[in-house]
Amino acid sequence: MRLPLTRRRGQRMFVPSTNSFNFASVAHFKGCIELEALDEALRKLGKRFPLLIARVLVEESGEAYFTDAFAQPMKATYVPKTSPESWIQVMDQALRVRPNFVNGPLASCVLVQDSASADLILINDHSTADGGSAMLAMRDLLAFLGDPSLELPATSPVPIAQALPDEVLREIKAMEAAVPPDAPPPAPWSFKAPTHPRQFVPMDLSVAETSLLGGRCRAEGTSVQGALCAAFIAPFAERYPDREKHYAEIPVNLRRFLKDGSSPAHPICTGLAMVEIEGAGDLWETARKAKAAIEKAITPNLLIQGQVVSSIVEKMPAIPAFTVDYDLSISNVGRLDWPSAYGKLEFTGLHAPIFNVNQAGHRVMGANTSAGRLHLTYISHDPEAPWLAFRGMALLRSMLG
Numbered sequence: 001m002r003l004p005l006t007r008r009r010g011q012r013m014f015v016p017s018t019n020s021f022n023f024a025s026v027a028h029f030k031g032c033i034e035l036e037a038l039d040e041a042l043r044k045l046g047k048r049f050p051l052l053i054a055r056v057l058v059e060e061s062g063e064a065y066f067t068d069a070f071a072q073p074m075k076a077t078y079v080p081k082t083s084p085e086s087w088i089q090v091m092d093q094a095l096r097v098r099p100n101f102v103n104g105p106l107a108s109c110v111l112v113q114d115s116a117s118a119d120l121i122l123i124n125d126h127s128t129a130d131g132g133s134a135m136l137a138m139r140d141l142l143a144f145l146g147d148p149s150l151e152l153p154a155t156s157p158v159p160i161a162q163a164l165p166d167e168v169l170r171e172i173k174a175m176e177a178a179v180p181p182d183a184p185p186p187a188p189w190s191f192k193a194p195t196h197p198r199q200f201v202p203m204d205l206s207v208a209e210t211s212l213l214g215g216r217c218r219a220e221g222t223s224v225q226g227a228l229c230a231a232f233i234a235p236f237a238e239r240y241p242d243r244e245k246h247y248a249e250i251p252v253n254l255r256r257f258l259k260d261g262s263s264p265a266h267p268i269c270t271g272l273a274m275v276e277i278e279g280a281g282d283l284w285e286t287a288r289k290a291k292a293a294i295e296k297a298i299t300p301n302l303l304i305q306g307q308v309v310s311s312i313v314e315k316m317p318a319i320p321a322f323t324v325d326y327d328l329s330i331s332n333v334g335r336l337d338w339p340s341a342y343g344k345l346e347f348t349g350l351h352a353p354i355f356n357v358n359q360a361g362h363r364v365m366g367a368n369t370s371a372g373r374l375h376l377t378y379i380s381h382d383p384e385a386p387w388l389a390f391r392g393m394a395l396l397r398s399m400l401g
Contacts, residue, residue: 001050001156003066021126022095023366025138025352026087029118031345033111033145035078038120041144042074042109048152049137051128055104066127071104079112087112087119088200095356099125107137118345131333131353131366132253138352139338146342165257194381195360201378201389202351205396210374212400220284224374225250225332226291227399228367229275230283232392236327237279239384247326248275250294253334273297274326283399328388331355332367340371351377363388 046053050068058064079090090112099106106128110121122141124134144150205213217224229248236246250273275293277286331353340347350370354377357364363380378389 001054001066001068003051003054004063022097022099022123022356023126023131023134024091024095024354025122025124025134025350026091026354027120027122027138027142027350028348029120029342029345030116030348031118032113032115033118033120033345035076035111037145037148038076038109038111039074040148041141042076044144044150044152045137045141046074046105046107048140048154049128050154050156052107052124052137053105054128055106056101068104072100074105074107074109076109076111079110081112081114081117081119084117085202087121088202090119091121091354092198092200094121094123095354097123109141131251131331132255134353135333135336135368138350139336142338142342142347145345146339165259194358196381196383198357198379198381199385200354201386203376203378203389203393204349205374207372209397209400210369210372213374213396216400217287220287222284222287222291223294224369225294225330226287226289227283227396228330228332228365228376229277229290230286231396231399232328232330232365232388233277234283234286234395235388235391237277238391239388244278246277246279248277248290249273249326249329250275250297251329251331252294252297271297283395287399327363329355329362329364330367331364335369338370347371349373349375351375354379357381365389 046068051066053071053074054066054068055071056064057067057069079086081087090110094108094110097108099108106125108123110123112119112121120141122134122138124137128134129137140152143152213224213227217227229250233246233248237243240246252271252273254271273294274297275290277290333353336350338347348371350368351366352368352375353366355364355366357379359381361380361382363378363382363385365379366377368375376389376393378385378392380388382388
């Protein structure tokens with residue numbers, strides 16, 4: 001694999017900074033995982049998704065590439081499980097570790113387990129995947145664990161610009177041509193120093209509550225993502241009553257707009273929609289408006305990426321990032337209909353995607369529906385993060401009837 005890194009006009013070649021932009025996926029099980037079996041499953045995972053074991057090669061010419069040649073294989077780190085929540089602290093520490101871009105790999109794995117249960121943590125640098133792609137990697141890792149004889153073909157990362165619709169490429173070229181040659185380059189992404197400790201607040205609906213939420217959303221003409229917007233933005237309207245409008249940043253799956261839309265080989269193909277919410281009105285009406293705003297944003301001419309992501313994906317155009325100061329980013333990767341058993345392991349759920357929030361006040365919630373339950377993880381340095389999370393969860397439950 002030889003995947004060029006992007007060169008932006010007016011800028012030097014991007015080389016990953018000292019800041020880590022990791023995110024995590026955490027699968028929970030009843031039963032124990034053998035470390036040797038996990039290492040073998042990780043070896044197969046790196047063969048299937050070579051970007052996970054890639055390293056960055058910078059040539060004398062200054063050109064830089066992702067390559068899996070001579071990269072180090074992924075190896076699992078084992079940590080004893082001391083409490084049901086010990087995975088949170090272990091994951092927090094793992095998220096802070098900067099990947100070894102010189103030698104690779106760009107992904108890592110930590111196993112937290114006791115004699116009865118296991119928490120499997122897969123850490124991705126954001127250059128390797130978006131949240132949806134990371135779910136494909138976790139899905140295949142679990143499949144390798146459940147069936148040691150399983151073999152899956154390798155994928156080859158496809159330059160996203162080659163997969164974008166032609167009308168999008170034309171629009172991007174027009175945008176780039178409109179930028180004056182002497183225009184200063186956009187400011188690089190940088191994390192602000194946090195002023196409060198980072199907090200993780202995992203929350204789950206029961207199987208019955210999750211089923212009821214889906215049914216209510218269908219009856220009310222909205223989606224689970226719309227309901228999450230309504231319930232978890234409302235606390236900000238209560239917190240800031242003088243502000244007329246509030247915003248949620250919503251990562252959305254844009255694969256169906258790509259030329260070979262269903263391919264899992266694309267490392268990044270998520271767009272960003274900004275949902276505007278006025279005050280703390282009727283939650284279901286707000287949910288319907290949120291759904292309409294998301295659908296309006298999901299169009300081929302709005303393939304928008306944050307600056308970091310567009311810098312590290314091959315030939316991904318440098319589209320300006322959002323300038324709106326949003327209240328909460330809600331990343332819902334949807335329903336994961338995965339098997340409940342992997343050999344002797346019983347899969348009980350997944351907390352993902354969980355992003356490395358290093359900015360003071362920045363709030364992100366990762367969501368997915370797995371093992372029949374809606375799993376949420378609220379992450380922030382905001383000192384009121386627990387209140388905001390639990391208040392949103394109470395409002396979500398109130399929408400069940």
